[in-house]
Amino acid sequence: MAKENKTKYAILGVLSLKPASGYDIKKFCDETIAHFWQENYGHIYPVLKQLEEEQWVEKKTEISEGKLKHVYSITARGRERLVEWLSVQPEVTKPRYEFLLKMFFSKDIPAQMVIQRLNESKILCQSILKQYESMEQKIKMGLANKTCLESGWAYRYSTLRYGILDLKAKIAWCDETIALINRVSNQDEEEGL
Amino acid sequence: MAKENKTKYAILGVLSLKPASGYDIKKFCDETIAHFWQENYGHIYPVLKQLEEEQWVEKKTEISEGKLKHVYSITARGRERLVEWLSVQPEVTKPRYEFLLKMFFSKDIPAQMVIQRLNESKILCQSILKQYESMEQKIKMGLANKTCLESGWAYRYSTLRYGILDLKAKIAWCDETIALINRVSNQDEEEGL
DNA sequence: CGACCCATGTAAGCAGTTACATGATTGC
DNA sequence: GCAATCATGTAACTGCTTACATGGGTCG
Numbered sequence: 001m002a003k004e005n006k007t008k009y010a011i012l013g014v015l016s017l018k019p020a021s022g023y024d025i026k027k028f029c030d031e032t033i034a035h036f037w038q039e040n041y042g043h044i045y046p047v048l049k050q051l052e053e054e055q056w057v058e059k060k061t062e063i064s065e066g067k068l069k070h071v072y073s074i075t076a077r078g079r080e081r082l083v084e085w086l087s088v089q090p091e092v093t094k095p096r097y098e099f100l101l102k103m104f105f106s107k108d109i110p111a112q113m114v115i116q117r118l119n120e121s122k123i124l125c126q127s128i129l130k131q132y133e134s135m136e137q138k139i140k141m142g143l144a145n146k147t148c149l150e151s152g153w154a155y156r157y158s159t160l161r162y163g164i165l166d167l168k169a170k171i172a173w174c175d176e177t178i179a180l181i182n183r184v185s186n187q188d189e190e191e192g193l
Numbered sequence: 194m195a196k197e198n199k200t201k202y203a204i205l206g207v208l209s210l211k212p213a214s215g216y217d218i219k220k221f222c223d224e225t226i227a228h229f230w231q232e233n234y235g236h237i238y239p240v241l242k243q244l245e246e247e248q249w250v251e252k253k254t255e256i257s258e259g260k261l262k263h264v265y266s267i268t269a270r271g272r273e274r275l276v277e278w279l280s281v282q283p284e285v286t287k288p289r290y291e292f293l294l295k296m297f298f299s300k301d302i303p304a305q306m307v308i309q310r311l312n313e314s315k316i317l318c319q320s321i322l323k324q325y326e327s328m329e330q331k332i333k334m335g336l337a338n339k340t341c342l343e344s345g346w347a348y349r350y351s352t353l354r355y356g357i358l359d360l361k362a363k364i365a366w367c368d369e370t371i372a373l374i375n376r377v378s379n380q381d382e383e384e385g386l
Numbered sequence: 387c388g389a390c391c392c393a394t395g396t397a398a399g400c401a402g403t404t405a406c407a408t409g410a411t412t413g414c
Numbered sequence: 415g416c417a418a419t420c421a422t423g424t425a426a427c428t429g430c431t432t433a434c435a436t437g438g439g440t441c442g
Binding site: 013016033037038079082085086089090091092094095096097098099101102103106107108109113117120124154155156157159162166168169170180188 | 365
């Protein structure tokens, strides 16, 4: 019943790269996979406890510089589960796009307001796209220097590429939608005269 | 605290078009906005009750052909709330893409399996794209016949266009990612020799 | 001395999903 | 007679979010 807990596998994935604490996991999510995945402490810590009970991960408590740190590492059993999960074709995610919901019902607000919102969205997308593209450049330079040729770079790179293609599509959509609404609302005015 | 209930506004939006029962609302979601929004009875009915208490909607009980039907219509107050919600720039949705999460951590499964999954995704996207494009054709024909020139068609049309551009981007991404993984795994083999 | 990062966790609570329960009508 | 569609709801449950609580270290 209800949805499957995907946080489990996200944590398992992060730990498959190297052992980490709850804090480290959160940081990794924010710094590296934030464009398609988010986690928060309120979910990470309880799920880590759960994973420990299921023996998918192991806890080691370290004390360095007076600071307490719980470092978790993936077990053999955990690695099996991870591979099992990786091997299953993911279900199609059916996200709920609030901005499209608003767009769909927007006839009751002024067209100029809708266009303004679209422009704001477009500008935001463009700025994120710039960031992604500079990340892409860095990866490409690294490749040229052969400094990041460990196995798996291509998978990580592809998720960035997804972000880039997705943003470009969104920007194109904003452009064509602005043009469409302008055309239609001008037409309405002419008919109104 | 917690997330805002967006179902409220989705229902309000549907009722702003015309009065409907819970059943009708569900049907509308499935038939018309399913590509970016889903609802289920387990949420619709309780939220309708809530909206009635807040006097955003009104209930009228009809009995036709022995069947009980609760028809809800939006009130003036409800329309105000809807316009208020429409006027606010939606937050950027940060969806969790399970397929990208898997992709990111895929180095532990065979490259050929990843490619197969990508191919399956691509084929699925293509078939949905075909459906969307035939819907688009119908709308365009309707426009030519001037049969659907009520205000607001452009907004609904734009949501379909979003679906189309999005799917095209996904298909392009599948293609380039398959090519990338093929290139990298061939390279690995050569180095292995 | 205040801001910021490191570090760990709990509690409350809503949103949303799935399964269950019920029954009439229509059409093959 | 059986499946599908119309029609309304409830119950149980989980996933995830947000706010709260706490405390040490570092740097300007």
